[in-house]
Amino acid sequence: xxxxxxxxxxLSAIVLFIMVLIWVVLIxxxxxxxxxxxxxxxxxxQMNEVTATSNRMVTALNNYLQDPSQLHLGELNESKRRxxxxxxxxxxxxxxxxxxxxxxxxNLIDSFVESTNRSVKSADEKNNEDSLNYFTEATRFSNYxxxxxxxxxxxxLKTYDQFYRGIIEQSEELKKLGLWMLALIxxxxxxxxxxxxxxxxxxxxxxxxxxxxxxxxxxDLEIEVPSNDEISxxxxxxxxxxxxxxxxxxxxxxxxxxESELQKNKLLLQESQLRSLQSQINPHFLFNTLDxxxxxxxxxxxxxxxxxxxxxxxxxxxxxxxxxxxxxxxDEVKVILQxxxxxxxxxxxxxxxxxxxxxxxxxxxxPGLTLQPIIENAVIHAVExxxxxGSITFRVRDGEDAVIVExxxxxxxxxxxxxxxxxxxxxPVAEGHSTGIGFSNVVRRxxxxxxxxDVIDIRSELGRGTKVILxxxxxxxxxxxxxxxxxx
Amino acid sequence: MRKLVILLVSxxxxxxxxxxxxxxxxxFHYDLTVPAQSGGTPPRYRLVLITQELDTPFxxxxxxxxxxxxxxNGAGLEVWGSYGKNREDFLKKIEIAIASHVxxxxxxxxxxxxxxxxxxxxxxEKGIPVITVANDVxxxxxxxxxxxxxxxxxxxxxxxxxxxxxxxxxxxxVLMGSNREEDYQRRRISGILDILKAYPNxxxxxxxxxxxxxxxxxxxxxxxxxxxxxxxxxAVAANNAGAMIQEIDKRAKVEKYHVYSFDDSPETLRLLxxxxxxxxxxxxPDRMGELSVKLMIQWLKGESFPLDYNxxxxxxxxxxxxDLR
Numbered sequence: 001x002x003x004x005x006x007x008x009x010x011l012s013a014i015v016l017f018i019m020v021l022i023w024v025v026l027i028x029x030x031x032x033x034x035x036x037x038x039x040x041x042x043x044x045x046q047m048n049e050v051t052a053t054s055n056r057m058v059t060a061l062n063n064y065l066q067d068p069s070q071l072h073l074g075e076l077n078e079s080k081r082r083x084x085x086x087x088x089x090x091x092x093x094x095x096x097x098x099x100x101x102x103x104x105x106x107n108l109i110d111s112f113v114e115s116t117n118r119s120v121k122s123a124d125e126k127n128n129e130d131s132l133n134y135f136t137e138a139t140r141f142s143n144y145x146x147x148x149x150x151x152x153x154x155x156x157l158k159t160y161d162q163f164y165r166g167i168i169e170q171s172e173e174l175k176k177l178g179l180w181m182l183a184l185i186x187x188x189x190x191x192x193x194x195x196x197x198x199x200x201x202x203x204x205x206x207x208x209x210x211x212x213x214x215x216x217x218x219x220d221l222e223i224e225v226p227s228n229d230e231i232s233x234x235x236x237x238x239x240x241x242x243x244x245x246x247x248x249x250x251x252x253x254x255x256x257x258x259e260s261e262l263q264k265n266k267l268l269l270q271e272s273q274l275r276s277l278q279s280q281i282n283p284h285f286l287f288n289t290l291d292x293x294x295x296x297x298x299x300x301x302x303x304x305x306x307x308x309x310x311x312x313x314x315x316x317x318x319x320x321x322x323x324x325x326x327x328x329x330x331d332e333v334k335v336i337l338q339x340x341x342x343x344x345x346x347x348x349x350x351x352x353x354x355x356x357x358x359x360x361x362x363x364x365x366x367p368g369l370t371l372q373p374i375i376e377n378a379v380i381h382a383v384e385x386x387x388x389x390g391s392i393t394f395r396v397r398d399g400e401d402a403v404i405v406e407x408x409x410x411x412x413x414x415x416x417x418x419x420x421x422x423x424x425x426x427x428p429v430a431e432g433h434s435t436g437i438g439f440s441n442v443v444r445r446x447x448x449x450x451x452x453x454d455v456i457d458i459r460s461e462l463g464r465g466t467k468v469i470l471x472x473x474x475x476x477x478x479x480x481x482x483x484x485x486x487x488x
Numbered sequence: 489m490r491k492l493v494i495l496l497v498s499x500x501x502x503x504x505x506x507x508x509x510x511x512x513x514x515x516f517h518y519d520l521t522v523p524a525q526s527g528g529t530p531p532r533y534r535l536v537l538i539t540q541e542l543d544t545p546f547x548x549x550x551x552x553x554x555x556x557x558x559x560x561n562g563a564g565l566e567v568w569g570s571y572g573k574n575r576e577d578f579l580k581k582i583e584i585a586i587a588s589h590v591x592x593x594x595x596x597x598x599x600x601x602x603x604x605x606x607x608x609x610x611x612x613e614k615g616i617p618v619i620t621v622a623n624d625v626x627x628x629x630x631x632x633x634x635x636x637x638x639x640x641x642x643x644x645x646x647x648x649x650x651x652x653x654x655x656x657x658x659x660x661x662v663l664m665g666s667n668r669e670e671d672y673q674r675r676r677i678s679g680i681l682d683i684l685k686a687y688p689n690x691x692x693x694x695x696x697x698x699x700x701x702x703x704x705x706x707x708x709x710x711x712x713x714x715x716x717x718x719x720x721x722x723a724v725a726a727n728n729a730g731a732m733i734q735e736i737d738k739r740a741k742v743e744k745y746h747v748y749s750f751d752d753s754p755e756t757l758r759l760l761x762x763x764x765x766x767x768x769x770x771x772x773p774d775r776m777g778e779l780s781v782k783l784m785i786q787w788l789k790g791e792s793f794p795l796d797y798n799x800x801x802x803x804x805x806x807x808x809x810x811d812l813r
Contacts, residue, residue, distance in 0.1 A: 100531065100534055100564040101566075103588075104584075104585075104590065105588070107588045107589035107590075108584065108588045112587075141587055144580075148584070148588075173514050173515045174515055176511050177508065177511040177512055177514075180504065183504050184504040184505060187500055187504055191497055191501070
């Protein structure tokens with residue numbers, strides 16, 4: 001059943017019960033008093049009945065003596081019967097106070113009846129004198145009966161005096177009781193109703209407050225309504241709704257964050273593509289020209305120039321096509337070597353390149369053009385500014401579950417804050433003349449590709465050199481495939 | 489504020505509850521059992537004590553004694569009677585008692601034909617025993633079972649002897665009696681006369697007056713006019729003593745007369761204290777009531793049968809003025 005309904009029903013039931021109870025008690029007492037009054041009245045009436053009947057009987061006797069007809073005898077007998085009936089009733093009215101008088105009374109009636117009988121008998125025997133005497137006696141007895149009735153009534157009043165007073169006082173007291181009870185019940189009901197209505201409205205108030213808070217946008221306040229009815233249920237549901245909304249909001253926030261990251265990624269790619277496009281001025285023409293130059297140099301006997309031109313063309317081609325897909329370490333290493341060839345042509349002996357590679361690791365996949373920018377960076381910082389040049393060591397070795405690629409130079413080293421800038425992927429200050437793709441671009445792409453942050457580490461000592469360590473996992477983690485990114 | 493309101497409301501509740509509860513207790517406390525239900529078996533014997541002189545000190549005492557005895561013996565007793573010697577009423581009461589078939593009637597004797605008829609014919613017919621108390625009636629005429637009361641003849645003798653010792657063997661004595669022929673009065677007078685007749689020098693005169701004060705006063709006047717040398721007055725009927733002494737006092741110093749009376753009523757006792765009465769006979773009314781009831785019950789139970797027809801005498805005592813002073 002409905003709980004609030006139950007509460008209301010309970011209240012009504014209690015009120016009803018109290019009212020019925022009072023009603024029953026009052027009715028009961030009223031009835032009792034009424035019965036008592038009736039009984040008392042009955043006594044008086046019965047006593048009076050005796051007097052009246054005895055008087056009637058005297059009249060009947062007189063009539064009979066005057067005119068001894070059957071009719072009058074019938075009347076006489078009728079009144080006699082009624083007198084004896086009344087006598088029987090009277091004898092039941094005995095109590096402690098009137099036992100003596102009542103017995104006298106009953107006997108007196110007997111004597112009266114006897115005198116009457118004798119009078120009738122004497123009259124029947126035509127003994128008029130005796131008949132008259134007995135008639136006189138009967139009349140006297142009738143008077144005595146009246147007297148005794150009065151005495152009895154008097155005694156009755158005396159005996160019942162306390163009782164009557166009791167009844168009067170009780171009814172008086174009952175009236176007072178009624179008033180007091182009315183007052184008490186009124187106050188109690190008012191208090192109870194107030195308390196009861198509070199038990200309904202207070203949860204609603206709390207709920208209202210909670211709703212207000214929610215509408216203001218505060219989703220973190222718990223809604224608590226201590227009650228056991230529907231309001232509590234409502235509050236619980238409301239609370240669940242609040243939690244759900246809260247969860248949804250945080251989910252949306254997370255998604256938005258991801259979205260913004262993706263957006264950033266896309267921008268980075270576009271940037272690199274743009275850069276590469278800028279350098280792509282009619283690539284076929286450039287390739288063909290470079291090829292032609294290379295052949296011509298070869299024909300003119302300048303083989304070295306020819307090789308150099310071929311390397312430049314290869315690097316360019318790689319640069320243009322490998323940017324948006326993953327490549328094997330082998331391909332990357334090849335490009336590095338071509339790039340080193342080109343740079344060696346420029347720096348000659350100033351650039352010393354040491355290669356320590358484990359060829360068994362060359363199958364590892366990695367995003368295109370990730371190693372070349374790092375090597376380029378090393379060339380720019382470790383070789384170019386120094387007159388005596390520098391050495392770059394390139395190592396590939398097998399870690400346990402990753403391939404470790406190290407690029408070490410012996411240049412001036414990198415300041416701490418710069419390393420931090422790179423590792424935290426902040427936009428670097430453009431410096432030098434790279435092929436276009438910045439160090440942080442590489443870091444970013446590597447992390448996205450493998451889906452982990454520890455893929456790159458930079459160690460540097462000022463004046464002693466810099467070491468960039470890449471840990472390329474053999475199994476690719478959850479990350480963003482460059483292709484997927486490209487499509488987005 | 490809230491606390492104050494709560495406090496006030498609860499205080500109000502408590503007060504109202506207290507009044508309601510006390511009222512409730514009061515209402516339910518009333519013991520409204522109808523007396524009829526409190527029962528009471530009718531007494532085994534219903535006796536009535538009937539007198540002509542209700543509410544006189546003497547008869548009140550008789551009544552008290554009788555009621556006590558009745559209570560002790562488990563009998564019911566009511567004192568009926570007439571006020572101020574109303575004979576008609578008195579006889580009516582006797583007739584009611586007989587018609588009511590009471591078990592026993594204890595009655596103040598009255599010498600009258602109707603009284604005798606009621607006691608002999610009516611009561612005997614119904615088999616109701618009658619005992620006379622304080623005043624006797626001749627047994628032959630009334631068929632009473634017995635008499636309980638003072639021996640009036642002896643009382644008369646005591647007064648006579650007392651008179652002799654106070655007055656000496658010579659003098660003029662007036663015996664003031666009632667004009668109603670009462671047995672007790674006759675006995676008292678004969679008691680006195682029996683003592684005094686041995687002394688020829690004592691002249692006695694029996695005077696009867698009516699019941700009322702005026703009649704007594706008139707009679708006293710008359711006798712004092714006629715006989716100025718009276719030495720002693722004896723009020724044979726005690727009710728006459730007051731009026732008589734008052735009248736004597738008006739004419740001469742009452743102290744010089746020898747005045748005697750019977751019955752110790754408050755009036756005579758006062759006069760005795762004042763020394764206006766020399767001596768009076770004190771009876772034992774409560775003993776009379778008590779004894780009469782006891783004898784009646786004994787007779788009804790058949791314990792003492794037959795009763796002494798001559799009667800059972802209760803104590804009498806001479807009260808002298810000098811004893812009270």
